[in-house]
Amino acid sequence: MFSKAHVLLILLCSSLSVSSYANSKKPLAxxxxxxxxxxxxxxxxxxxxxxxxxxxxxxxxxxxxxxxxxxxxxxxxxxxxxxxxxxxxxxxxxxxxxxxxxxxxxxxxxxxxxVELTQAPLKTAEADALMKQLDDLYIQLDKAGMIKKQVIKRQIKELRKKIYGGSGVDIRYNSxxxxxxxxxxxxxxxxxxxxxxxxxxxxxxxxxxxxxxxxxxxxxxxxxxxxxxxxxxxxxxxxxxxxxxxxxxxxxxxxxxxxxxxxxxxxxxxxxxxxxxxxxxxxxxxxxxxxxxxxxxxxxxxxxxxxxxxxxxxxxEQFERKKPFEFNNVQMSFHEYVRNKLSQGALIYYPVTELNELMEEICHDVKEREMAVNASLAAGIQNQNHPDVLPSNIYGTDGDWESYSSPSRDARLKASIREGRQLMQKIIQGHKDGDKNVQYEGTDLEGELQRTYEASASKCTIDVKKTSGGVQTLTLNTILKNIFKLSFDPYHCVELRWGLTDAESLKSCNQSKEKIEWYNAEQGLRNLIDRDYSVKMDYSLRELPSMPLSKTPEENISIVDVLN
Structure with a gap:
């Protein structure tokens, strides 16, 4: 990371060299x-x-x-x-x-x-033969005159229908x-x-x-x-x-x-x-x-x-789909395998350093979420009527929902918290088992980790400007405790976006009964961590509670209770 001194040095050097480049700007062409x-x-x-x-x-x-x-x-x-x-x-x-x-x-x-893609065809002998015809047509298209091009384009369109079908699958998420x-x-x-x-x-x-x-x-x-x-x-x-x-x-x-x-x-x-x-x-x-x-x-x-x-x-290598992967005869997840492979020498875990870095990353993610929520609020999306149905899939859509909602961002945050918990569990257990890759020279690992967590969580704060006026400061600890309450829905007030559901916050929120009902109905979606783009989600408020989604938050995601 850049230090302040480094930043100032770069700025100074840049200002000194501007004159030498003043007449040599890059042309747009x-x-x-x-x-x-x-x-x-x-x-x-x-x-x-x-x-x-x-x-x-x-x-x-x-x-x-x-x-x-x-x-x-x-x-x-x-x-x-x-x-x-x-x-x-x-x-x-x-x-x-x-x-x-x-x-x-x-x-x-x-x-x-x-500039143009299409869904890949099924890998069959018939599809291969049709693909060869399609490739030939594209070659002809390059050489054809204007009238002939129209005929070839129609042939291409019909041939592509045979190869790819008319499923209407979003090619961003097809299988x-x-x-x-x-x-x-x-x-x-x-x-x-x-x-x-x-x-x-x-x-x-x-x-x-x-x-x-x-x-x-x-x-x-x-x-x-x-x-x-x-x-x-x-x-x-x-x-x-x-x-x-x-x-x-x-x-x-x-x-x-x-x-x-x-x-x-x-x-x-x-x-x-x-x-x-x-x-x-x-x-x-x-x-x-x-x-x-x-x-x-x-x-x-x-x-x-x-x-x-x-x-x-x-x-x-990364497509071998081994379950689990192995490194130095130790079984591990693919993500751990990547870190071990990229480490210079044996991967050594320094528990307090790992937790500090983890908390900094989570704090950074929360701060970035704050900017995204504030952008949505500034655009006034929370003041608009809620759509009658959700997007076909909340994680991949377009329009205001794509620009201002946060389901994918929130899912990645929850995944990071879950992964951090698993890492802390591994480190604590490794220390107890005498794992040489866990290095800690103190005498109270769990106590020191608890104090590290509390210090990090208390100094990471955001200020929520409430709908009715005033500011409420939230610590990272409060946000993590409410992680499954944070609304991803841009049509909700700032209080709901940050999971503030006490009576005073709901009074400040001052949104319609229908929007509160949408918030309650979306709890199953908020409980999800792993994104699934194949799930149909374009349900109305009445239909949403019956969706086959997680009804309760995933257990054991909290970092702090590992340290108790």
Whole structure:
């Protein structure tokens, strides 16, 4: 993390060097002068991402644009930013492509991104034959005249119906993955402002939901490839895809194997998080997990992408689905396996340090949630009438619900708390059993952990500006005790968003009886930790209580009762 002295030093150096760059701002028109993504460019990209991430972690910037336009977060290119560089919107899926596009533009490199995907066909002999016909039609389409193109497009449409069917499945969450239909390649003269907007409009999490084993090297190559779980492979710039609909970018891997990431959200905020069980392991067909950018070049005027065999860190290791994984003959979860593999030397747990870091991360997540809730309140969503039905799935939708609700954010927070509890249980039991990987030199581990928790929880606070006026300060301990009461629903008042359901808070909330009924009916959804995008959720208020959801909060999620 940046120290204050480090931040001041960067600002000073930046201010001293502004004059030397004053007449050399980067033109908005893209120029592809360097036609190959070399190892030196990849190393520079790592440094760019590491700086952005550490600045975000230190609170220097709060959106992707903020970071790109910050001399602290972006010392490599800040002085080259033209005054006319627009602010860019970025949600989680856009983030890797936006950062890669910006870096490519700054370094006069080629850049490409998918603009059309479709649900991958079933892997049958009949589907294979139809796919060959479809590929042939796309080749003909490129060469056809205007009238012929219309005929071929109709043929393509009919053929795709036969291959993919008309299920209407949201391709962001389908079970079979997707296929890239077309990609766009940046040309000399393209305006970077337009490119960044077009990228944000084109990319979704569906873009990453493609077969990780794909070895296509033609124009339709997969932009990223899966990597081995090694310190050399997982580095700043590595993309992490959670098949439950979230993307993050690695910016640091610590000596004790913790993976730090940045991720973006529909409200345009940027957050700093760590890898853990909130990210799911997947099968290879939907391509989740850690991946790096596939290098390519346009030296000959044709696209030439590296094959899987040419990539030293290419691996399908993370798709082996071992249950459990093993490291040094010790069985563990996949997330523990990743941390052990990435640790420099044996992974040593220092209990108080682990708890302090855990509480800092949870506090950070709560502070980020506060910003998201405040953005929703500022937009006045809580004053609007509640929709008659919920979205088809609360975790993946669009519109105001996508921009201002927080079910996915809240689920990740609860998953982090559950994972933290499990880690503390493991450490405490390991200390009792004399585990050499748990190092504690004191005489009262549980007592010291309890005091550490109380100190951390009391100093982490948020101020809730109540609907009727006045401010109520909540400590982290209060928030964690109410974790299953926190409303994800943007149509609820601030009191309900923070789980304040006492008589005084409900009086301050002053919302309609119907909205209170919605809050009560959504308790089953609040009790969930693990997100499921396949569950139908578009129920009315009357139907919602009968949904087959968790009726009681998951037991043993609390961190503090492990320490008692």
């Amino acid at each position: 893209w120029q592809i002068k360097n036609k190959t993504w070399t190892k030196s460019y990849e190393k520079s990209y790592e440094e760019f991402i590491a700086s952005i991430g550490k600045a975000k972690q230190a609170g220097v910037c709060h959106t992707t644009s903020d970071c790109i336009k910050s001399p602290v977060a972006n010392p490599q290119f800040y002085n080259l930013n033209p005054d006319s560089l627009m602010d860019v919107f970025s949600d989680c899926a856009d983030l890797p492509y936006i950062l890669r596009a910006y870096f490519s533009w700054m370094n006069d490199l080629p850049f490409t991104y998918p 079979g993955g997707n296929k890239i239909v077309s990609k766009l390649y940046i040309k000399n003269g393209d305006n970077v402002n337009k490119v960044l907007v077009d990228v944000a409009n084109a990319i979704s999490t569906a873009t990453f939901r493609t077969d990780a084993a794909n070895n296509t090297t033609t124009k339709l190559f997969r932009d990223t490839y899966p990597v081995a779980i090694t310190k050399a492979a997982i580095k700043p710039g590595t993309v992490l895809y959670d098949p439950n609909g979230h993307i993050a970018v690695v910016f640091d891997v610590t000596k004790n194997g913790k993976v730090h990431l940045i991720d973006a959200h529909p409200d345009n905020s940027l957050t700093a998080i760590t890898y853990g069980e909130k990210f799911s392991q997947t099968n290879v067909e939907i391509g989740g997990g850690f991946s790096n950018w596939r290098p390519f070049n346009v030296e000959t005027g044709e696209v030439q992408a590296a094959t899987n065999e040419e990539l030293p860190d290419y691996s399908l």
